[in-house]
Amino acid sequence: MILDLQQFISSERPRWDEFETLLKQIEEDPDLNLSLEQARRFHYLYDRAASDLLRVSTFASSPEILHYLESLVARAYGEIHETREPRRRFIFWHWFSQQIPQTFRRHLTAFWCSVALTLLGVIFGAGILYVDPTAKETLLPFSHLQGKPSERVAEEEQNKGHQLEGKKAGFAGFLMTHNIRVALFTLALGMTYGIGTVVMLFYNGVILGAVSFDYIQDGQTRFLIGWLLPHGSIEIPSVIIAGQAGFVLAGALIGSRKRMTLLDRLASVRNDLVTLIGGFCLLLVWAGIIEAFFSQYHEPVLPYGVKIGFGLLELVLLCGYLSFSGRKNRPQNTSP
């Protein structure tokens, strides 16, 4: 049997048009709430279109109608059959004080892996410079780090922070956006089964280790800590958290939870990844502001003790925040 297409279309088309109009309204306004009557009508029209699709695919062979009805049914299917819990209204304070630290603690193994790789890089960077001081040119391809540390310290202290006069906001903007890009890239490389994330974390560690060794060896430890700690106490953990997120992604890809499919594993970590991304982006914005407006001032303008104290305070607060914040109200059903 073959369907009489013309009669079929002329009788059904008004309902398809009505269905399409309603669908368009829903699609164009994500906050639209249908009344009970409208919802019933929408469901009826969906059933009708689904039944028409079944008839067309069984009794007729008109690719245009088939595609059209498939598209209509597909668009409405998501609206009608969505059973996942809708995301609650975003409350910044709840997200910041509870969701971020809870999510961070849920994936502590990934975090420690990230820390270990960075430390390994630090040891490697320092070790290379200890064995072969000429490797500095290769390891640190930044002009401001090429010279002798004591000379740079003298220059910085003489400048009294004037070198960035009238450029601090721009510098802060550059630091924020650059560091966020690097952190996002470190996370995204989790899709290479974590290999890219390992490389990025190790490389960051190598640079940090080489710079630290260079300054310590030249007797500039106080300057180094005073320079790095105010922003580094936030910036370095942020990149490590980005690495943690990368490993969470890689873990879902590799499949440590054998009984779940790949798609289920990826779906189970998706919200956590978004939370971690939000977390490290926020921290990097703060680190950018501190680096541009605070870290660049040295003695005699700003005593190193104050800078180190400020950096340590930030570090303690960060550790406390990530370790204890949101513990009391932790939800019972954490992600599998």
Added chain:
Amino acid sequence: MILNLSGRKTLQIQTPEGVVFNLTVAGLFTRFLAWIVDGVAIMTASSIIGTCTRFLAIISPDFANALFIILYAVISVGYGIFTEWRWRGQSWGKRLLRLRVIDASGLKLQLSQIIIRNLLRPVDLLPACYLLGGIFSFWNRRGQRLGDLAANTVVVSIPDTLVLNTQSLKEAKYNSFRDYPHLESRLRQRVKPVEAAVALDAILRRDEISLEARIELFRQIAAHFRSLVSFEDKVEEMITDEQFVRNVVASIYRQTNSRQTPVSF
């Protein structure tokens, strides 16, 4: 890998009611064009911001510079997230090229999916111009790039608004098959929808086919229909193979037309 008749990848979804629908997965080239359109949109937005911040620079060049750097980064990263969330899986480029990002299981697209697919873009871009993402997408049965895989999303083509072209065929001549209603009924019973579609397609596209190929094509199609239902010799002798096929198609698709208004394709 599921391919449709035109050889393109399709995403097949079965609803709880048992209805199966197929969506055509967007081709690599179309997606690339959409990406270029989006790139142009981002560049345009950035140049507008650049112009605005230049005015701001009169008051504070440093602040204007910072604002430009931050806004440019926000737009280049946030453009895809914002537009795809606002327009249910469509950016400017996708709207223009009739593409849409959907959840791979057909459900409603969630914000976390949009964020993940957009923020994992840098790895798809490696080493340049979407090479890694393109290669992965080419081999993936759903045409997903790495970001799509992580977000469980698929980019599909949206079919054009329904335009039926059976009306475009003139109904002028007499259909001799109408004199044999029992044979017409048998024809409708025996001809499968896909066979009818082939015949209809052949008629609609006859002018695109060379004369020799057309004669051969209609000979084969007519022979197939003749093997299904045998009309009287005098009916078959009076008409060409092409007319025979036209009569078959008219009988199948226009079964409700009365004999007082005989039709023929």
